[in-house]
Amino acid sequence: MKRNKNNKNKWYDHYAQRARKEGFPARSVYKLQEIQDRLSVLKPRNRVLDLGCSPGSWLLFASRIVGKEGFVLGVDLKPLSIPLPPNASFIQGDIMELKDEPLIRLGGDFDVVLSDVSPSTTGHRFVDAQRSVDLCEAVLAISHHVLKQGGIFVCKIFQGIDFKEFSDKVKKDFEHSRSFRPKSTRKGSKEIYVLGSGKK
Numbered sequence: 779m780k781r782n783k784n785n786k787n788k789w790y791d792h793y794a795q796r797a798r799k800e801g802f803p804a805r806s807v808y809k810l811q812e813i814q815d816r817l818s819v820l821k822p823r824n825r826v827l828d829l830g831c832s833p834g835s836w837l838l839f840a841s842r843i844v845g846k847e848g849f850v851l852g853v854d855l856k857p858l859s860i861p862l863p864p865n866a867s868f869i870q871g872d873i874m875e876l877k878d879e880p881l882i883r884l885g886g887d888f889d890v891v892l893s894d895v896s897p898s899t900t901g902h903r904f905v906d907a908q909r910s911v912d913l914c915e916a917v918l919a920i921s922h923h924v925l926k927q928g929g930i931f932v933c934k935i936f937q938g939i940d941f942k943e944f945s946d947k948v949k950k951d952f953e954h955s956r957s958f959r960p961k962s963t964r965k966g967s968k969e970i971y972v973l974g975s976g977k978k
């Protein structure tokens with residue numbers, strides 16, 4: 779059988795190489811950078827909650843923008859692979875279980891909720907999209923509790939039949955909403971970011 783040379787490092791593309799050179803643990807940092815360049819979601823001194831943050835590229839990027847008077851809290855099932863910057867903190871845990879009591883410990887008053895959370899995928903688009911929307915619903919529920927009035931919401935979702943219903947919920951909760959697909963998203967990927975600004 780002929781071996782496809784590209785299979786081994788299928789995902790090791792230009793963005794992955796650049797991330798490595800620039801000291802970020804994942805190529806996904808360039809998706810947040812594009813969102814930031816277009817929509818200025820993060821500002822100096824912001825308090826940011828990053829749900830599904832491991833291996834830590836978004837957390838690192840956000841911590842640089844918010845600066846030493848800002849704060850970033852990351853949550854993920856997996857541990858972080860980077861040393862934490864002084865203005866950041868991390869909780870290892872399941873966001874599906876954060877919806878109730880542990881939220882109190884997170885405190886409120888976040889300016890921005892970011893989520894690049896991805897479910898473990900099965901390869902079945904329908905199932906993966908359903909898992910993704912379940913996670914996004916949890917992110918939105920957490921945002922209701924912790925985001926300041928006027929706050930910003932950024933959440934990745936795998937597009938499926940529930941995409942519109944989820945976007946409509948974001949539209950209802952925020953003054954402005956839109957979706958955005960960064961150029962650095964892999965070809966063929968169904969992922970897109972739903973953004974809400976001006977939490978009501």
Ligand SMILES: C[S@@+](CC[C@H](N)C(=O)[O-])C[C@H]1O[C@@H](n2cnc3c(N)ncnc32)[C@H](O)[C@@H]1O
Pocket residue numbers: 803804806807829830831832833834835836837853854855856871872873874894895896897898913
């Ligand atoms: C694409 S990665 C995030 C990459 C990150 N934004 C970065 O730039 O390094 C998605 C993450 O979602 C996390 N995740 C999936 N389900 C989760 C859950 N229920 N609770 C917390 N984290 C979860 C995974 O462990 C994974 O680390």
